[in-house]
Amino acid sequence: MKCGVISFPGSLDDADTVYALSQVLGIEAIPLWHKDRDLHGVDSIVLPGGFSYGDYLRSGALARFAPVMDSVVEFAAKGGPVMGLCNGFQILCEAGLLPGALVRNQDLLYVCDEVRLRVERVDTPFTNACAKGDVLRLPIKHGEGCYVADEATLARLENDGQVMVRYVDESGEVTAAANPNGSLHNIAGIINAAGNVFGMMPHAEHACEGLSGTRDGSLIFRSIERWLERGGRT
Amino acid sequence: MQAKVYVTPKAGVLDPAGKATERGLHALGFEEVHDVRLGRYITMEVDGDTADVAARLDDMCRQLLANGVIEDYRFEIGESGVE
Amino acid sequence: MQAKVYVTPKAGVLDPAGKATERGLHALGFEEVHDVRLGRYITMEVDGDTADVAARLDDMCRQLLANGVIEDYRFEIGESGVE
């Protein structure tokens, strides 16, 4: 696996993602620069968290115009696995690679915490190392993580099983109390119809080394690795 | 020319910021307010004449200033320096 | 009644959001724009008649909707349902 990690101006978790991949999981990680269209032959791409361009207008709004994004769109169109975490998720939505949008948290407060996530689908490049219904522990840290979409889109996401992870309580139940930001249907992450573009608010890269507890994030990266080894099959 | 762009949450799309603002106003004793919606108000100077400025602004809104998935927009163009 | 509130950064006060947006527009080829300022546009329904609604709105702006230290505000009051 040769994973590209994009740095936009204002990306913050890019170095941490490269570190988690290369130093913790032993996966080759290639830093990609926003001004550079060349993807340097990577077979998977991560859009990391942070505040690209300050996220001043709308989170992710400006990053999608970076030169590298043309190549990402092309890469995704050819079926390459693309994952956006936090700000990366916001960018993928702004770029139209994923439906819906992420808006201010319900209580308008930034939230940094550890959450429980229920894995809703495992036949994907990003979750095949998990079992359906697994409850993962991952950190979140965002001010605009409230997932919204119109009724039709929501219905489609639910019917076509595009909801990948949901905020749940310890016992794996979807509850209002377990929802940290007001996301509709407790949605924490979704996948596109083609099944190769995935975005979620929680930070897998900060849950690989297990410094402050959970290692569940490594399951996500291992899934991509496995999927690639199997020649793009789960 | 001076341009004013109004970006507002689409009807039917959840507007947490508006809801929170409404709660805040009620908490301060302004019970008479409802349907509070929070949008953006963007002002700028644009070189060019009205006709093509309008076309350009429409592009700016569609490409960047508004997110069509959740937001509507409209704009006004006037002489610079006029309120 | 329907109220529209316009909150804008005070002249001279740094507006990082406006700055970033202007840069973005230039990058997209809209070089003709400058002095981009980013403000808020708040719409709401308010019960009461024009006179006291105006007074109440002024309170709301000073107490919550605008930050008097770095922002200016103004508002319009009209009949509900009229754009």
Added chain:
Amino acid sequence: MNPAGVDEKTALEHGLTAEEFANFCAAIGRVPNLVELGVLSVMWSEHCSYKSSRAVLRDLPNDGPRVLQGPGENAGAVSIGDGLAAVFKIESHNHPSYIEPYHGAATGVGGILRDVFTMGARPVANLNSLRFGTFDHPRTRYLVSGVVAGVGGYGNCVGVPTVGGEIYFDRGYNENILVNAFTLGIVRADRIFRAEASGVGNPVLYVGSKTGRDGIHGASLLASSEFDDQTEEKRPTVQVGDPFTEKLLIEACLELMEREAIVAIQDMGAAGLTSSSVEMADRGGVGISIDLDLVPKREAGLSPYEILLSESQERMLIVAKAGAEEQVREVFRKWDLDAAVIGEVTDDCHLRVLAGGEEVVDLPIAPLAQGAPVYERHFAQPTKQAELQRLSLGDIAAPGDYNRSLMSLLASPNIASREWVYSQYDHYVGGNTVVRPGSDAAVVRVKGTNKAIALSVDCNSRYCLLDPYVGAMTAVVEAARNVVCAGAEPIGVTDCLNFGNPEKPEVMWQFREAIKGIRDACTALSLPVVSGNVSFYNETDGRPIPPTPTIAVVGLIEDVKIHCKQWFETEGDLVVMLGRTREELGGSEYLATLHGIVRGTPPWIDLSVEKSVQAVCLAAIREGVIASAHDLSEGGLAVGLAECCISGPGEPLGAEIELEASIRPDAWLFGESQSRILMSLKSRHLSRLREIAGQYNTPLTVLGAVRGSRLRIGRLVDVDVHEMRSVWSGALAKWMQGEAP
């Protein structure tokens, strides 16, 4: 050279005294013009010159085997081995935060970050120390939410984790809140950059944001004069922070530092371009000449006076090697930032400033910098001090219901869980956070090594009000104890001294007593004070704040795996206490919250006992004989036990504790005797812990065991741990919603 000299009246309006003005005129042999007066007034302001504190600060110990950089630079530095240094400093942004809580706090964080990365260190952790008025004051909630949002808004966006801090509420801050921000960075010891200009002819470069009218006479003058009803007029000068630009500035500066292009670098903080150029020239014993026409500006029509005094954020001044200009430009272009040559280093030891081809400033550096006045301010113990310390416990009725007393303490703003605050701060970014906020000290791993840094910031200003000497000592030893409880050896201190008007003898007395306390505690614990900040004039309408010498301690953990948290781990573990509980209730949270009494003498500290207690705890953690360690502070033993039961991430645990009724029960439960640490451990390790304690002849008491789901203390306390947790963890949010929990 514009000759129009100013008169004394203008000088007074600039905050100078007639005497100061006369002295300066004598020193330069003429009367300065208006622009020069602006330069002088900020350089001689309390904020920049430390004129009231410098003489006293000399007493602080700032040397030691690990010290690489003591006070005098942008930040201090201590060695952590492996050829690495920890660079850190704490700074206040009190008045700006009171005027505009969000941006005041945000720019405070931005400023301290620049102090650290200007030395070549990558910022890896932030702390924040906050003081507000009580919740019955109309502005408190507005100020708290604004400040916390601002600290988070800047730190989260700039990508530095906020891993700890403190927040307290006291009437004494109703109209003068405190916002102190701390940053720690890591740098190769042989790559520390300094702000010492040298090399006549070397170019002076301006990098970062453009200059606007922000904060003219802001921080420098705001922080140098009391608040009054005129304050409103100063409002428009408050700066707005741009953390996105700061993030780019950090990356650009650190990248440039990898090359051999920089001679000296300094951030433009208070008094912006003026203080940075004067201080850099002064340190290097050279002159600097700059041309204001070359300064990148945000708006047209800025006067030389405004450009020189602007406090626009996210700007740095660099003295580069001649010929390296293009290298600098290239790096900053990569990060989409301005970089402009605005002048050069000269040999005449003058500050020369050109504007529109005219020389608007020509002043010798020395009188501006070292020449600044140094005052030995008068001091006198407040007449009410003795009365304040009088406390007869006999008149204080013991509580009828200790369960209720404990519960109301757990719900009190000063003891309740701080989660409402720190959940608004990113504590993961950087990927080094080992112990997140919520334990005695935060622990941050040092990348590329096995080591970790432990951090804590502390000050009990109630103690300081009752006895500034003991209170300041307590701040030092508690911060150190917190760090030790995490398994770290304390290696350095930075202090933020927040006081009232130093021209008042009572305030100066408090200040001198506090310095003595810090000096004695640091000397006893062999802790160097390598950096710090003084904030005077924290008063409103003549009322000084409680003296608040905030102390941050940095500790070193050799093996990141060997650290400790404050909460109980396992059912069945023994609960023991290091140290001794005396009948001390003076200045306690218990007296304040449940009896409305703020008086008496704060708990006494025997520094040699404190030293032993810390040594025992550290040895025990390193040998792996204990499972948890929690320092006892506000709320005493009962609150400490409760926190051990409920502050962990998992299910809360109960405990069965025997009551030792040698002293009055409320003093035993809620008294705040110093030098005490609560520990839990496997019973099989007890004998070893006894040995260690014996070596340092430190008292060790077995209090009971971790058991069940209730906290039981003798026959006095018996409460359900889930009940305790819900009250304790929800209280601050409730206070913020305006409901008393």
